[in-house]
Amino acid sequence: xxxxxxxxxxxxxxxxxxxxxxxxxxxxxxxxxxxxxxxxxxxxxxxxxxxxxxxxxxxxxxxxxxxxxxxxxxxxxxxxxxxxxxxxxxxxxxxxxxxxxxxxxxxxxx
Amino acid sequence: xxxxxxxxxxxxxxxxxxxxxxxxxxxxxxxxxxxxxxxxxxxxxxxxxxxxxxxxxxxxxxxxxxxxxxxxxxxxxxxxxxxxxxxxxxxxxxxxxxxxxxxxxxxxxxxxxxxxxxxxxxxxxxxxxxxxxxxxxxxxxxxxxxxxxxxxxxxxxxxxxxxxxxxxxxxxxxxxxxxxxxxxxxxxxxxxxxxxxxxxxxxxxxxxxxxxxxxxxxxxxxxxxxxxxxxxxxxxxxxxxxxxxxxxxxxxxxxxxxxxxxxx
Numbered sequence: 001x002x003x004x005x006x007x008x009x010x011x012x013x014x015x016x017x018x019x020x021x022x023x024x025x026x027x028x029x030x031x032x033x034x035x036x037x038x039x040x041x042x043x044x045x046x047x048x049x050x051x052x053x054x055x056x057x058x059x060x061x062x063x064x065x066x067x068x069x070x071x072x073x074x075x076x077x078x079x080x081x082x083x084x085x086x087x088x089x090x091x092x093x094x095x096x097x098x099x100x101x102x103x104x105x106x107x108x109x110x
Numbered sequence: 111x112x113x114x115x116x117x118x119x120x121x122x123x124x125x126x127x128x129x130x131x132x133x134x135x136x137x138x139x140x141x142x143x144x145x146x147x148x149x150x151x152x153x154x155x156x157x158x159x160x161x162x163x164x165x166x167x168x169x170x171x172x173x174x175x176x177x178x179x180x181x182x183x184x185x186x187x188x189x190x191x192x193x194x195x196x197x198x199x200x201x202x203x204x205x206x207x208x209x210x211x212x213x214x215x216x217x218x219x220x221x222x223x224x225x226x227x228x229x230x231x232x233x234x235x236x237x238x239x240x241x242x243x244x245x246x247x248x249x250x251x252x253x254x255x256x257x258x259x260x261x262x263x264x265x266x267x268x269x270x271x272x273x274x275x276x277x278x279x280x281x282x283x284x285x286x287x288x289x290x291x292x293x294x295x296x297x298x299x300x301x302x303x304x305x306x307x308x309x310x311x312x313x314x315x316x317x318x319x320x321x322x323x324x325x326x327x328x329x330x331x332x333x334x335x336x337x338x339x340x341x342x343x344x345x346x347x348x349x350x351x352x353x354x355x356x357x358x359x360x361x362x363x364x365x366x367x368x369x370x371x372x373x374x
Contacts, residue, residue, distance in 0.1 A: 028144060029151040046173075047148060047180045051141070056187045070147070072154050077144040 013053050015096055016043065018062065018081065018089040027068075027076040028054060054079060062088050134185075141184055145177055246322040254285070272314075286317035 020026065020034035031054075032045045057063045062085035070076040081089070149170045156166035174180060207214040242248045255264045256271065267275075267287070276285045290311040315336035 027151070028148050046175060047145065048175050048183050051145070051180055052183045052187045055184050059188075070151060072151065074147055074150055074154075075143070076147040076151065077140070 011092070012096075013045065013049060014057060015089070015092045016045075017050075017053060017057060018085060018092065021063070021079060021081045021085070022089060025068075025078045025080040027070055027078050029070075029076075031079065057085070061085075134188075137188070138181065141181055142177075145174065145180060149174055251321075252282070284316055284320045286320045287314040288312070288317060 016035045016039070017031055020031050020038065026034060028047070028050055032047075032050055035043050035045050054063065054065075058065055058079070062082060063079045064082055065077050065079050067075060068078045149167070152170040152173060153163075153166040156169060157163055161169070171177075207217070243251065245251060254267065254275070256267045257263065258265050266289075269287070272285070272287045275282075279285070288311050293307050294310055315330075315333050318330050
């Protein structure tokens with residue numbers, strides 16, 4: 001499936017961002033790359049979706065941002081999960097698993 | 111009409127807006143830096159893959175999809191965008207009202223009448239239904255009437271019946287009689303400004319103490335003064351309670367003239 005044709009649901013994007021930050025803090029570019037990596041290249045998050053989501057999630061208290069230096073020594077804004085972000089990641093993952101199981105089950109039934 | 115109100119509203123709107131703009135500028139600058147670094151990182155990746163510096167940047171910028179569009183989409187999720195929209199709505203409303211004075215006047219009049227009517231109705235409901243009577247234990251106060259057997263109409267209690275109820279009824283701890291009479295004018299034979307319209311009533315001896323009303327002046331009836339045939343002697347200065355008195359009755363000279371005799 002070409003990545004550009006994949007439309008991300010808002011909840012899915014939030015969950016992917018939370019997941020991408022679970023192991024380490026990343027800048028916006030890093031988050032986009034990480035999401036592409038963990039979804040096997042299915043999701044290519046564009047800046048127009050990524051930054052509004054980051055802003056919204058930071059405002060919701062799931063992320064905090066800080067200025068740091070990227071691996072190429074460039075000044076970049078990094079994001080880190082908060083306690084409430086981790087909690088959110090856990091509940092959203094569980095919810096998503098339930099839904100995907102139910103959907104897979106429903107689609108397989110005859 | 112309301113020109114001051116309008117400009118006041120605009121000024122408040124302007125103040126809120128100004129603080130929003132300052133905050134907005136800070137975030138905008140931050141976002142600008144963030145997006146630039148995003149593009150640089152993306153370009154660096156491309157350079158690493160062997161692209162020329164120039165091409166890498168050109169492609170990175172085009173992949174970003176327009177820095178202004180991205181900034182706009184971030185702007186849309188910010189909480190004060192709501193305030194901004196609200197202020198725009200308020201400004202629009204003020205402009206519209208200013209242009210159409212007749213409509214504004216009718217709208218204000220409708221609001222004023224509506225609020226006024228509601229306040230009046232509530233005041234009455236509050237006084238009649240919600241507020242307790244200004245007496246101790248108002249829930250234990252009852253009004254007793256006689257009812258005619260032939261037509262079921264309420265009628266005045268005969269004094270003799272009142273005495274019988276008073277002596278014999280076990281249902282009430284105390285009982286008093288009141289016989290209101292039409293408003294009357296008090297004083298003013300020499301000084302017309304002192305004339306007052308008063309409401310009066312004949313009451314039995316228990317009346318004021320039953321209601322728990324304190325006397326402002328004079329004294330209450332005595333039980334022995336409340337007997338048929340007792341009105342032979344000279345009239346005595348009568349008691350005045352707050353609920354029944356007009357401001358003029360605090361004047362001692364006037365109150366000494368308020369006299370009353372028992373009719374029964």
